[in-house]
Amino acid sequence: MIKIKTREEIEIMRESALIVSRTLGMLAKEVKPGVSTLYLDKLAEDFIRAEGAIPGFLGLYDFPNTLCMSPNSQVVHGIPNKEPLQEGDIISIDCGAKKNGFYGDHAYTFAVGEIDVTTQKLLDITRESLYVGIREFKAGNRVGDVGYAIQNFTEKHGYGVVRELVGHGLGKEMHEDPEMPNYGRRGRGKKFTEGMVVAIEPMTNLGTHKIKQHTDGWTITTLDNKPSAHFEHDVAIVNGKPELLSTFKYVHEALGIVTDEEDEFRQ
Numbered sequence: 720m721i722k723i724k725t726r727e728e729i730e731i732m733r734e735s736a737l738i739v740s741r742t743l744g745m746l747a748k749e750v751k752p753g754v755s756t757l758y759l760d761k762l763a764e765d766f767i768r769a770e771g772a773i774p775g776f777l778g779l780y781d782f783p784n785t786l787c788m789s790p791n792s793q794v795v796h797g798i799p800n801k802e803p804l805q806e807g808d809i810i811s812i813d814c815g816a817k818k819n820g821f822y823g824d825h826a827y828t829f830a831v832g833e834i835d836v837t838t839q840k841l842l843d844i845t846r847e848s849l850y851v852g853i854r855e856f857k858a859g860n861r862v863g864d865v866g867y868a869i870q871n872f873t874e875k876h877g878y879g880v881v882r883e884l885v886g887h888g889l890g891k892e893m894h895e896d897p898e899m900p901n902y903g904r905r906g907r908g909k910k911f912t913e914g915m916v917v918a919i920e921p922m923t924n925l926g927t928h929k930i931k932q933h934t935d936g937w938t939i940t941t942l943d944n945k946p947s948a949h950f951e952h953d954v955a956i957v958n959g960k961p962e963l964l965s966t967f968k969y970v971h972e973a974l975g976i977v978t979d980e981e982d983e984f985r986q
Contacts, residue, residue: 720896721888721895721896721897721909721912721915722888722890722891722895722896723912723913723914723915724890724914724915724916724955725914726914726957728821728890729914729916729955729957729964731818731819731820731821732821732822732823732889732890732916732953732955732964733964734818734819734823735772735816735817735818735819735821735822735823736823736824736825736953736964736965737823737964737965737966738767738770738772738816738818738823739775739814739815739816739823739824739825739965740823740825740965740966740967740968740969740970741766741770741969742763742766742767742770742814742816743812743814743825743826743827743967743969743970744968744969744970744972744973745762745763745766745969745973746759746762746763746812746814746829747827747829747969747970747973747974748973749762750804750810750812750829750831751804751831751832752803752804752805752806752808752831752832753803753804754803754804755799755800755801755802755803755804756786756788756790756797756799756800756802756804756810757799757800757801759786759788759799759812760784760785760786760788760799761785763785763786763814764777764785767785767814767816770816770818771818772816772817772818773816773817773818774815774816774817775814775815775816775817775822775823775824775893776813776814776815776893779815779893782796782937783798784798784799785814786799786812786813786814787811787812787813787814787826788810788811788812788813789810789811789813789938789939789947789949790804790808790809790810790811790831791808791809791810791946791947792940792941792944792945792946792947793811793938793939793940793947794811794881794884794922794924794930794939794940794941794947794949795811795813795884795922795939795949796813796937796938796939797811797937797938798935798937798938804831805831806831806832806833807831807832807833807834807835808830808831808832808834809828809829809830809831809834809838809842809946809948810828810829810831811826811827811828811829811947811948811949812826812827812828812829813825813826813949813951814826815893820891821890821891822889822890822891822892822893823889823953823964823965824889824893824918824951824953825918825920825951825952825953825965826920826949826950826951827950827951827967827970828842828845828846828948828949828950830842837925838925838946840876841878841923841925841946841948842948844872844873844876844878844923845873845878845921845922845923845948845949845950846948846950846980847872847980848869848872848873848901848921848923849869849919849920849921849950849951849952850980850981850984851868851869851872852865852866852868852869852901852919852921853865853919853952853954853961853963853984854868854961854983855867855868856911856917856919856954856956856961857911857956857959857960857961858911858912858913858956858959858960859910859911859959860910860911861905861906861907861908861909861910861911862897862898862899862900862903862907862908862909862911863903863904863905863906863907863908864903864905864906865899865903865919866899866900866901866902866903866904866908867902867903867904867905869901869902869921870901870902870903873901873921873923878923878924878925879923879924879925879926879927879928879929879941880901880902880921880922880923880924880928881901881922881923881924881928881930881947882900882902882928883930884922884930884939885898885899885900885901885920886898886899886900886901886917886918886919886920886951887899887917887918888915888916888917888918889916889917889918889953890916896909897909897917899917899918899919899920901920901921901922901923911956912956913956913957913958913959914955914956915955915956916953916954916955916956916964917953917954918951918952918953918954919951919952919954920949920950920951920952921949921950922947922948922949923947923948923949924941924943924945924946924947925941925945925946925947926941926943926945927941927942927943927945929941929942929943930942951965952964952965952967953965954984957986958986960986961984962984962985962986963981963984963985966981967981968981
């Protein structure tokens with residue numbers, strides 16, 4: 720059942736989403752060769768608590784940490800550890816926070832030092848596909864419209880779109896209806912209406928779309944061990960149009976990236 724949010728609830732959710740945004744911005748300055756994902760995880764937990772929120776992932780479905788940290792061929796749900804990041808790695812950082820009863824949840828894939836051109840293109844196209852999908856999240860459209868847009872854009876560049884892992888509704892629960900696949904057919908699935916809030920999160924592989932789950936019960940990697948990228952935003956339908964609740968502004972400020980990619984989703 721889809722839970723429609725009031726304008727007041729959407730503003731509460733924006734606060735939670737922006738705590739995640741600021742957390743990712745703080746981490747952007749810390750992601751570098753030699754740093755462990757466990758160290759970054761501790762920084763994130765302390766930062767979220769200092770913002771008056773609680774880590775959204777810690778203990779959720781018994782997940783043991785604040786961040787999902789997924790390097791290189793790991794798609795999502797990687798568990799932080801003591802292994803240092805290496806020059807040329809990429810790392811998906813997925814973060815959640817809960818404040819005033821509502822969740823924020825979004826993700827960014829970072830380059831660790833200098834990365835090769837092929838991997839950088841994977842990151843760029845995956846991030847762009849996120850906005851391609853968000854444009855279709857508007858009143859009257861359907862779930863399949865978002866999935867089709869992401870899949871069509873991504874596969875034109877020769878990348879694999881993960882099927883088994885999807886975006887989701889967001890609110891008082893981390894995962895609400897509807898599921899938001901990154902593939903699909905136009906005009907199919909549940910219809911979007913005013914007040915819906917979802918997390919849209921393309922997961923794109925350099926090679927095959929196929930994945931495998933590891934024995935820890937969490938870690939997901941690409942079947943061919945090629946790199947995977949993951950970007951995620953929280954989006955509400957306001958006045959019939961998609962409005963971002965989260966932002967990559969803090970990440971981009973930390974990394975010196977200048978872009979207007981989010982401007983069309985601000986009302």
